[in-house]
Amino acid sequence: MxxxxxxxxxxxxxxxxxxxxxxxxxxxxxxxxxxxxxxxxxxxxxxxxxxxxxxxxxxxxxxxxxxxxxxxxxxxxxxxxxxxxxxxxxxxxxxxxxxxxxxxxxxxxxxxxxxxxxxxxxxxxxxxxxxxxxxxxxxxxxxxxxxxxxxxxxxxxxxxxxxxxxxxxxxxxxxxxxxxxxxxxxxxxxxxxxxxxxxxxxxxxxxxxxxxxxxxxxxxxxxxxxxxxWDPDIMDAEAIASAPDEARPLSFAFIGTLTHVQPIESLLEGHRLLAESGAHPGAGLDLYGHIGFFSSQEMKLRAELGLDRERPGVAYRGPVPKSEIGTAYAASDVLVFLNGGSKYVTTGKVFEYMATGKPIVSVHEKGCAAEELLRDYPLWFEPASLDPADVAAAMADAGDAARKADPDTAARARAYARSFTxxxxxxxxxxxxxxxxxxxxx
Amino acid sequence: MTTPDRVLVVAFRKAAVQRVNSYLDYLLSRGVPVTVLVADGQGWKQAPRFDPRAEVLSLADRENRQPFVWTYTMLVERGPGGLFRRLGRAPGPIGGAGRRLGRLHVKAVRKIRKWFFWRGYQAVRGHSLRRIALRRLEPLRLDGVRRVVVADTAAVPFGWTLARRRPGLEVTRAMDVSAFEPLPVTDPAPELGFDPAAAERPYAQV
Missing domain, CATH: 3.40.50.2000 (Glycogen Phosphorylase B;)
Incomplete structure (x- = not known):
């Protein structure tokens, strides 16, 4: 040395x-x-x-x-x-x-x-x-x-x-x-x-x-x-309240970069079916983050992802600086893990999601590497398939869990996430x- | 909303047409006026057509009248080709020989064009087209152009000189749509595609 x-x-x-x-x-x-x-x-x-x-x-x-x-x-x-x-x-x-x-x-x-x-x-x-x-x-x-x-x-x-x-x-x-x-x-x-x-x-x-x-x-x-x-110096997980406000509709949120490999159509359709079912009246879908990794692709990708037209209850909230990421998590009640889905792709986002102690709905193909990590997370909701009806059912279950807001389960979820800093x-x-x-x- | 400034796309090789068309579709669907400057005189056989919503200006006639191109096509392709065609119309063995020679000529021309003419011409084509295009800037109405997109390497010498002469004009290789505000789609392309008749040649010559 x-x-x-x-x-x-x-x-x-x-x-x-x-x-x-x-x-x-x-x-x-x-x-x-x-x-x-x-x-x-x-x-x-x-x-x-x-x-x-x-x-x-x-x-x-x-x-x-x-x-x-x-x-x-x-x-x-x-x-x-x-x-x-x-x-x-x-x-x-x-x-x-x-x-x-x-x-x-x-x-x-x-x-x-x-x-x-x-x-x-x-x-x-x-x-x-x-x-x-x-x-x-x-x-x-x-x-x-x-x-x-x-x-x-x-x-x-x-x-x-x-x-x-x-x-x-x-x-x-x-x-x-x-x-x-x-x-x-x-x-x-x-x-x-x-x-x-x-x-x-x-x-x-x-x-x-x-x-x-x-x-x-x-x-x-x-x-x-x-x-x-996940990075505790960037995201103060303990400060993110896990119980949703009873007075407002639930917020389902995706926080991350939207790309063309993600099954976003399943998510958007799933959200539409959830709204139609009346399971969680007024539940919104908030998309935080950049569209694509390069700004030059954003407009094209926005059109490809079907985000260039208005969809009831869906809001694209734009990018969030990493230093303020906690605010986006705090405003969300259920997190949507939207992923390209491959046994070789984990993504760093899944660790941050788990750190919040909030219910997570997976929207990706079966066999994604992140499943290994999510399996032991007590608030993980996995749809049977990417069929929008299945996605809507999993979203409804996750919404129920968010409303129930069991403090013990949330604490167990956060404790599990602490091993993934x-x-x-x-x-x-x-x-x-x-x-x-x-x-x-x- | 005010009408967006025009975009000028310069495409001198047919390989660029498909890429240009998807760019055109994005802009034209959103009401951005586009002019395409093409040099479709040589090497554009069986090229796909440009989006008929775009204004397309062609340098083909001027390119084909270049001394080198004209001399080659006259001495090697059109001259002998015309002679063999006439011979082929004659009765008897002369006609048969003419038709055989005509067929041989077509095959030979294909090889000569590929192996000799195109190899030599390709090296100077960009420079030659630059000279032609720079003399015909008026129809391009550059004062109303927001950006010039150079779609292929053959058009780079023209784009480079244009950028030098007009430092305030953005001349780029990037087909970047993000520079335009998120305009609503006002003029979408028909789902079944355009009527082929609407996209018939010839493009307007400059």
């Missing part, structure tokens, strides 16, 4: 102020390691990427980063994202095909991802910092998976051990359960190569770990699971990392 405080270089392209769904894991990892006494340096994407390219930012999140964490932004080439022709160089403006070919050759030579120029600069920055004061461990989180390449390259040049953290899978389509790349694609070669040298590969659930273990058996004993979790999920990994660094230092 280089000093009393082990040094961690954390390659997290999506990091606050980004509001991408993956930043919460990255934020928590950096904070947890800093809290445990590590000297943490984060390399993230440049501001221009978040503010001008994907325009997907939550500045309140920056305030939640531990001040002991150093955050740097290696530069990158925005070739793939530059759309404004006023920004094009003479070369690209006049010879667009040749410029594209030259860019593609660069990708083919190094790593098959547009983010590779960021990764190249991350390697340069990492090596410079390592020369000044050596790092003990590099952790790279993907996507983008160019960060894995950067960690691999840093290990090759500096011999600092590295860990790859799969927030999403790289070569597996988690929703379709199919390969993302055709046979022979460079991604396969790189994934195998990176697994050969990585000290560990971390996954968000066991199904993903098992898939990767079967694919890369030579690295299976170096794979581990670090679940996502980020800290609880990250503690064994941090301990393992500390031991790895100590072993290497001997």
């Amino acid at each position: 280089s000093a009393e405080r082990p040094r961690l270089l954390y390659l997290a392209y999506y990091f606050p102020p980004s509001r991408a769904s993956g930043v919460f894991r990255a934020r928590a990892t950096a904070n947890h390691f800093a809290e445990q006494g590590w000297d943490v340096t984060v390399l993230r994407a440049p501001d221009r990427f978040f503010y001008d390219i994907i325009r997907s930012v939550d500045e309140a999140l920056v305030e939640t980063i531990d001040p002991r964490v150093t955050v740097l932004q290696p530069e990158m080439d925005f070739f793939a994202w530059e759309n404004d022709l006023r920004d094009y160089s003479f070369w690209r403006g006049n010879f667009p095909v040749l410029a594209q070919k030259r860019y593609q050759r660069r990708l083919d030579r190094t790593f098959p991802e547009h983010y590779v120029t960021w990764a190249e600069n991350a390697v340069k920055t990492g090596r410079r910092l390592h020369r000044e004061q050596p790092f003990d461990l590099v952790v790279a989180t993907g996507n983008p998976f160019a960060s894995f390449w950067a960690a691999w390259e840093l290990e090759r040049r500096t011999k600092v051990p590295f860990v790859i953290d799969y927030r999403d899978s790289w070569t597996l389509d988690q929703f379709g359960n199919t390969d993302k790349f055709p046979p022979g694609h460079a991604a396969w070669r790189w994934e195998a190569e990176i697994h050969r040298t990585a000290s560990a590969a971390v996954h968000v659930n066991d199904a993903l770990r098992a898939w990767h273990a079967a694919k890369y058996p030579f690295a299976a004993d170096r794979m581990q699971v670090v679940l996502n979790g 980020r800290e609880a999920a990250l503690a064994p990994f941090e301990q393992w990392a500390r031991e790895l660094v100590a072993r290497k230092a001997r």
